[in-house]
Amino acid sequence: MELDLLLILQMVLASLVGTVLYTIIGIAPGTDETAVLAPVTMVLVLTGFEPIVILTFFISAIIAKKLTDSIPVAIAGIPGGVMSAPMVEHAMILKKHGMPEVSIRKMASGSVIGTIIAVPLSLLLANFLLPFGDTLSQYANQVFLGGAIFLALMTKNRWFALLSIIPFAFLIQGLRQLYWEIGVVPEGTTVFTSFFLGITLGPVILKLVELLSRKVRERLPKYGIKEIKLIKRKAEKGFPNPFKILDKKEVGTSSLASFLGVLTFFMSPVGMTIFLGETLTSKIKDPVKRAARAVSSMDGLTNAGYIAGTLIPLIAIGLPLSPTAIGPGGALFNAPPVFTPDHNIHHLLSMGEFVLATIIGAVVAISITFYITIKYAQQICAFVFKYVPHEAMLGLFIGLVLMLSYMDAGVINILGVLLVGLVAGFLHRKGVNYGVQFMTLYAAPWLVSLFF
Amino acid sequence: MSGKEINKSHVKDDENIEVWEDLVHIKDLVLSLIICSITTLGAYLIAPNEPPKPLIYGLVGAVIGFVISSIAIKPKRTFQYVEEEE
DSSP states (O other), rough: OOOOOHHHHHHHHHHHHHHHHHHHHHTTTTTTTTHHHHHHHHHHHHHHHHHHHHHHHHHHHHHHHHHHTHHHHHHHHHHHBGGGGHHHHHHHHHHHHOOOOOOOOHHHHHHHHHHHHHHHHHHHHHHHHHHHHHHHHHHHHHHHHHHHHHHHHHHHHHHHHHHHHHHHHHHHHHHHHHHHTTTTOTTTTTHHHHHHHHHTTTTHHHHHTTSSSSHHEEEESOOOOEEEEOOOOOOSSSSOOOOHOOOEEEEEHHHHHHHHHHHHSSSSSSHHHHHHHHHHHOOOHHHHHHHHHHHHHHHHHHHHHHHHHHHHHIIISSSSSSSSHTTTHHHHOOBBBTTTTTTTTHHHHOOOOOHHHHHHHHHHHHHHHHHHHHHHHHHHHHHHHHHOOOHHHHHHHHHHHHHHHHHHHHHHHHHHHHHHHHHHHHHTTTTTOHHHHHHHHHHHHHHHHHTT | OOOOOOSSSTTOOOOEEEEEEEEEEEEHHHHHHHHHHHHHHHHHHHHHHSTTTTHHHHHHHHHHHHHHHHHHSSOOOEEEEOOOOO
């Protein structure tokens, strides 16, 4: 395999950009992984970067995002993302005992262990599953419908989730049919990207539209300004070593958690984090020790689950059959016209290229973010809290969705995506998670065709 | 409305609301949405019509909108350093 220097340079550059961008986004409060990773990756894919460069970017982005979104948890008790929410309780115990810096160091070290375990293990597991991939992908439609039903049954509001699948599929196909009918897109071209993003930002879109109603506005709780207290900490000296920061037991539990996180790649990473994180630490009596063990192993697990959830379906199957792959990593599998389920990164890259992209992305992201997390966590937090308004983040993502909606099918599709977003946001609020909605989006053409 | 909320602890300038887990001011939010939409869609539309240029322009436009919004709008957070206790 010959890879020219220019391509490698591009990969390193892409992972640097991914790392810096998602370090900032990771720290900003409340950012959902799917909503912040999918749109940017989608734009990069459609722009026509080399597949291997895109994958490198994505790997570094998820690692950076996962490592840094626990920083605000440790420092201010504010989760930087959905995935770091389960850690808040334990981080608060450490913070209460005046040890927020211990929290950060343990979390970041747990992340490093998660990455070190997940990369080779995912590649191995993917290789093992490879022979089954082809069979599985022949039944893609059935698999997606099965996935939607399975994920629906796993939610709290299961009957509602189950009921939503067919109507939601009809909504999506109905809009596509309308576009063909009026000729804004040629028949046979399936609008996907903008619907995908409509679902992704559905909860935000619904909330924003609700604000148009005076009644809703008046009833909403009003706040002053969010007060965040940062505890001053001393600067670290030298290059930190994750294996020295964690004690032997913590290394052990983090490794075990990461290992299980890889094996359960097809499950919801948040769910697994809560379940395994609590189970593995429930026997420890000392609350501080327990919290330290919990944050390190949870961070390891989320990181491992994310890497495995992306790499295994990508390498072995070519269909997004995990919550991570179908959500944040969705653009790697389907971003027409560049990637389709029969022609995406799975088909375009060799095993060697997968390994190379993963290693470059992981090494760049982990070495930069681990280093700066341990050394400058506080300064970065202060910068983001002080200078990045939440309004600008919302503007950025809504702007991207508008553009991609217009690109897919013109002005009418901006309204179409608004409709998809409103329905998706409503379903989301009722407990129908992204997984169910994305699986339905994939299965929609086939599912609707069964009725006619 | 009988269930009207009594503003006990609220001061006059409490007018931020929570969207997506953080506080925003509605006027600022509208401003940011307008800025970002114009820069992103605008850049996409003025780009030469040869793919992938429109997308690259659009992406750059989005980042410009983000930066302008960040400069124009103040985050609804304050923070202070506390000395380490214990």
